[in-house]
Amino acid sequence: MTHELFTELLESNRDKVYSHALYCLRDPDDALDVTQDAFVKLWRNLGNIEPGKAESWLKKVAHNLCIDLIRKRQSQRNNFGYPDADALEQLPARAFGTAPEEALLLDRRQKALLEAMDTLTPETRSVMVMHYFQEMKLHEIAEVLDKTVSALKVQIHRARHSLRLVLTAACEPDLEMKRETG
Amino acid sequence: MMTHCPDIERELAAFCSGELDPALREDVRVHLDDCASCREELARERTLRHTLGTLPEAGAPTGLEAGILAALDRDRAETPNRNFGRRLTVAASLAAAALAAALLMPSSHPGTDRNSGFSDQEIAAARQEVMYTLELTARVLDQTQKTAVIEVFADKLPKAINESFKTMKPNTPGGNG
Numbered sequence: 181m182t183h184e185l186f187t188e189l190l191e192s193n194r195d196k197v198y199s200h201a202l203y204c205l206r207d208p209d210d211a212l213d214v215t216q217d218a219f220v221k222l223w224r225n226l227g228n229i230e231p232g233k234a235e236s237w238l239k240k241v242a243h244n245l246c247i248d249l250i251r252k253r254q255s256q257r258n259n260f261g262y263p264d265a266d267a268l269e270q271l272p273a274r275a276f277g278t279a280p281e282e283a284l285l286l287d288r289r290q291k292a293l294l295e296a297m298d299t300l301t302p303e304t305r306s307v308m309v310m311h312y313f314q315e316m317k318l319h320e321i322a323e324v325l326d327k328t329v330s331a332l333k334v335q336i337h338r339a340r341h342s343l344r345l346v347l348t349a350a351c352e353p354d355l356e357m358k359r360e361t362g
Numbered sequence: 363m364m365t366h367c368p369d370i371e372r373e374l375a376a377f378c379s380g381e382l383d384p385a386l387r388e389d390v391r392v393h394l395d396d397c398a399s400c401r402e403e404l405a406r407e408r409t410l411r412h413t414l415g416t417l418p419e420a421g422a423p424t425g426l427e428a429g430i431l432a433a434l435d436r437d438r439a440e441t442p443n444r445n446f447g448r449r450l451t452v453a454a455s456l457a458a459a460a461l462a463a464a465l466l467m468p469s470s471h472p473g474t475d476r477n478s479g480f481s482d483q484e485i486a487a488a489r490q491e492v493m494y495t496l497e498l499t500a501r502v503l504d505q506t507q508k509t510a511v512i513e514v515f516a517d518k519l520p521k522a523i524n525e526s527f528k529t530m531k532p533n534t535p536g537g538n539g
Contacts, residue, residue: 190427198422203414208423215422216429223434289413311375312414318381329376337372340406347406350413 182226189234190219196314197242203309204246204302206294210253214245236324239316243306243325250302289350296346297339304339307332365393370400374407493526 197218201211218241222234229237297305307325310316311332322329340347370393376382377390394400512528 194422199420220433333372336375350409
């Protein structure tokens, strides 16, 4: 039963955990390490996790592992400089069937935004990825992270304020297009 | 009724994800109708939502499962060794203790010959070694294991050693492990 449950959880969550880690860490190798560690921890603790709670347990572990690794990398950068400036280029290309110009524009926005999110605290960056990328509701995140919904609202509001410049710039092409098309 | 911009701005994420109760949602909507600044903030919230929400889900590399299995294999490989090491320590310690007790502590068995060929200093040093070995043994066992050892060896070790062993501190999770 444990084997089956683990295989099921691995199959249904491997890409979700990896994507979360990738967009938090912006480094494919680090994302793979976090994903692997999260599932190893899941296996070791499967017998102690309340039935039906394994998925949210996994999310919390991935969140904590990302935060730990971001802090570790920040500390390494402070001591040894920036090791991998091209890591962003390794993020997967956008795979949606919209017009090439739109896709290109969106890619640029996404990269700019992800880069700007480096200025946020590791916790906030992970919360942003959970809410906006993984589309988790605020109450779901609150449950996973043992926080209040109010605290999350404040955290997201502050983050949006910090990202104000890049978000305003991302809004402008739309506004210009609207002006041009009347 | 909520009318201050900072209060409204804090609700915009929940407003967009449909998590506000109807009354609060209506407050926010009414405010947005009259406030250009909050409408701009709403545009930024929607940009944020769209930009991150349309990131593609990245497929985890195929090496993931192999990495997990390798880590779990390391776990399995290490666990029996740890147990074996613990069992070996217990067995060796108790064997050494029993042997030393038989040779060096005849005084605990009235009527046996005290002439073992060792000086008093050597006997005292050996006695100390025995107690130290038992102390180490107690530290690698938890309370249940310690109780089991005491029961098994109750009639095989001198009473003095058994009594000392009972008072030694067992291993506790997060303690001297």
